[in-house]
Structure formats: structure tokens, C-alpha cells
Amino acid sequence: MAVGIINYGDYRHLPDCLDSIKRQTMRADRVIVLDNHSRADEIGPIGNAYPEVQILAMQDNLGYSGGANRIVREADGYDHVMLLNPDVVLGPRHLEELVGVMVSAPGVGSVGGKLLLGDSQTDSGPSGDAPRILDSTGHLIFRSRRVIDRGHGELDVGQYDKPEEVFSICGAAVLYRRSMLDDIQIDGEYFDEDFFAYKEDVDTCWRAQLLGWGSRYNPAAIAYHLRGWKRRDDRRRVPWLRKYHSFKNHSLMMIKNELPALLRRDCLPILWLGVRAMVYVALIEPALLKAVLDLKKYLPRARYKRGIIMKRCRASTEQMGRWFV
Known part of the structure; x- marks a missing residue:
């Protein structure tokens, strides 16, 4: 299994994300950081601190779509590819829980866990005794075609503790089956590069649903997403x-x-x-x-x-x- 992080200027949270990958009960065979519009003075020390991590320093900003496509190509030969935002901290069993779903359900093309909101305004990150506020438990899509993160902003009191199928998975932390990505690609693009960033995760899963691949939510896989503005939805x-x-x-x-x-x-x-x-x-x-x-x-x-x-x-x-x- 390969894990890829698409970074754009978030050098502050990247070490915490990498540390959480190292703490996993299931070891990642390869970890790739794609650094968009890379700054050598920022990514260099991180590369030195994590020599096991492959750094792809991009002079340009490829966006999420272009960065994700590059990571998937670099990860050729791995059955599963996990994509992360740099402001995500994984719980220790996250990868093991997601891969377990893939192994047990061959028709599933993407899997995500329970994303909780962390506090991006504090140096310590998510606090263990803080109220558990949900960020995403998969995407809901309405008849109007409005798409939302299911449960976003709600207090986590177990209302989404049932594993189930969902329409799509938030791209901040998602595991993809390589055979699904190969099946849905168009002219070598797994993620539509015309999107550049935002909603490319929904688009990819929508296309996968059309081609017969499902998305699954597993609440046993916990992660914190340290996103900022959306915490208040303003x-x-x-x-x-x-x-x-x-x-x-x-x-x-x-x-x-x-x-x-x-x-x-x-x-x-x-x-x-x-x-x-x-x-x-x-x-x-x-x-x-x-x-x-x-x-x-x-x-x-x-x-x-x-x-x-x-x-x-x-x-x-x-x-x-x-x-x-």
C-alpha cells in the first residue's frame, strides 16, 4: 500500500501527518509527499527528518487533481493508494481498518473513515478531552445536486457509528483501490485536471459509481482534519x-x-x-x-x-x- 500527501504550503502540519502514518498498526510500503509550488527551505528540513519519505518537489502548483494523478502514477504496482491532505492526523488503526474493508468487499473502490474536526489554530492539534465534532462521514448528494459532508459540524454521539455505503468519500483522507482507479481513468487522468481542486473527489466517486464501483464508510477508522474556515461554515x-x-x-x-x-x-x-x-x-x-x-x-x-x-x-x-x- 502507498500513501500520498498532496501539499501546498502547509509545512506546519505536515510533520504531524507523517508521524501519524509512522504510528499505524499497518505499515505503509511507500509514503510520497507531493509538494506543490515547492519551497526548498521548507520542504528540505522535512525531507531530512523523514528520509524514508519520497519527496516530489513541484516547481508549479498542480492542484489537488494534478498532484493526486502524479502520486497514483508514482505508486504504480500497489493495490491500494491512500491520499491525504497534510492537515490530517490519522488514528493508529486507520489504514488497517480501511484496507480491511477493501479485502472483504471486492466491489468497493474507495473507503473513508470518520473524520473529526481538529483545531488548526492551536500548536498542539486535536485535544483528547475536547468535544468530538464531526467533519465528514462521507458525502451526501441531494436531488438539487448540492453536495455536503455528512455530519459536518455535528457533535459525535455515535449517530454515524454504522459501517455503510455512501455516495462518495472526502478527499482529505481516502483509500482507493488501484484497479478501480485504472478502470475509471480517462486519457491517463484518474482525477479530472480541469477541476484543479475542490469537488474532484466527488467527481471521481460519481464516475466510479456509474462504472459499478461502490464507496464505503468505516467509522472504526478515525482521523482528525485540521481544516480552518469550514469549521464555522462562513x-x-x-x-x-x-x-x-x-x-x-x-x-x-x-x-x-x-x-x-x-x-x-x-x-x-x-x-x-x-x-x-x-x-x-x-x-x-x-x-x-x-x-x-x-x-x-x-x-x-x-x-x-x-x-x-x-x-x-x-x-x-x-x-x-x-x-x-
Whole structure:
């Protein structure tokens, strides 16, 4: 099994993430850190402190999608590839619990555990006696096609302690089956590089569902995600670039993966969400109109990818329709 971390400037939390990998009850055969827009003065000391870790220092910023694709290619020959954000700290049995699901369920292509919110504003990281606040237990997708992290912000009182199928897994900490990644790739891309970052995890799992691969949630695999702005879910604190890519990628994801029958079934909630989004952009953040205008240059590639996905689709309308709640 290979573990890959996609880093962009987060040298503060990266050592804690690497330490948590070293503490695993199941040893990773290979650990790769892809450092986007790499700074030698920052990544050099980390490489010296962790000589067993392979450092891929990128002069450019490949984004999450490009970085993840590079890691998957580097990890050729491994049956399972774990992708992590640098601000994730794994519980000691995390890898063992996720791999156990893969071994027992050959139709599962991605597995995630229970992500708890850590406090990124403290040097010590998540506190053992702090209230356990959920970050993600997999993704929920609604008939409007709005996607949320299931349970985000809720106090963890055992309401998500049942292992179960989910629509998709949060890309901050997810284990992929290599054969699934190879099956769903398009022109050598496992993650759509037109997305750059944000919602590429949902897009990948949506495509996998269409091709017959499931996603599974295992609450026994615990991790802390030290994300910042989303802890309060305040859109005013969200970086503009994140909002830009999220807005753009939501449309690309639907263009590529929607089944016509489900689009007809859910056209009203989809349209209502679209109208609300455009009103928000027009009145509150007109700068986001750039995301709408930029869709034009991505449309030909999105339609091309849709053609490939639909030709290879193995899931029925009923199988896919159950996910849109």
C-alpha cells in the first residue's frame, strides 16, 4: 500500500501527518509527499527528518487533481493508494481498518473513515478531552445536486457509528483501490485536471459509481482534519479561489456524469439551486461570474469525457437514483 500527501504550503502540519502514518498498526510500503509550488527551505528540513519519505518537489502548483494523478502514477504496482491532505492526523488503526474493508468487499473502490474536526489554530492539534465534532462521514448528494459532508459540524454521539455505503468519500483522507482507479481513468487522468481542486473527489466517486464501483464508510477508522474556515461554515471566510473552482466544478461534474432520466426527474430542484446560486453571485459576489464565463473553454473537454463515461456506464438509473436524496 502507498500513501500520498498532496501539499501546498502547509509545512506546519505536515510533520504531524507523517508521524501519524509512522504510528499505524499497518505499515505503509511507500509514503510520497507531493509538494506543490515547492519551497526548498521548507520542504528540505522535512525531507531530512523523514528520509524514508519520497519527496516530489513541484516547481508549479498542480492542484489537488494534478498532484493526486502524479502520486497514483508514482505508486504504480500497489493495490491500494491512500491520499491525504497534510492537515490530517490519522488514528493508529486507520489504514488497517480501511484496507480491511477493501479485502472483504471486492466491489468497493474507495473507503473513508470518520473524520473529526481538529483545531488548526492551536500548536498542539486535536485535544483528547475536547468535544468530538464531526467533519465528514462521507458525502451526501441531494436531488438539487448540492453536495455536503455528512455530519459536518455535528457533535459525535455515535449517530454515524454504522459501517455503510455512501455516495462518495472526502478527499482529505481516502483509500482507493488501484484497479478501480485504472478502470475509471480517462486519457491517463484518474482525477479530472480541469477541476484543479475542490469537488474532484466527488467527481471521481460519481464516475466510479456509474462504472459499478461502490464507496464505503468505516467509522472504526478515525482521523482528525485540521481544516480552518469550514469549521464555522462562513462563506465570507472562504478563499475566493476555492469558491471559483467549486462553482465551476459543480457544473462540470454534472455535465460529465448526469443520467438523462435522473436529470428529468430532478429538474425542478436542480433549477432552483441554480437560480439561487446565480442570484447570490449577481447580488453578493459578482466576481464569481468569471466561473460562469470560464465554463465555455472547459465545455468541449467535459462533453468529450461525458461521451466516454456514458459508453462505459454499467449502473442503472435505479442504482444511481437512490443516492440523490
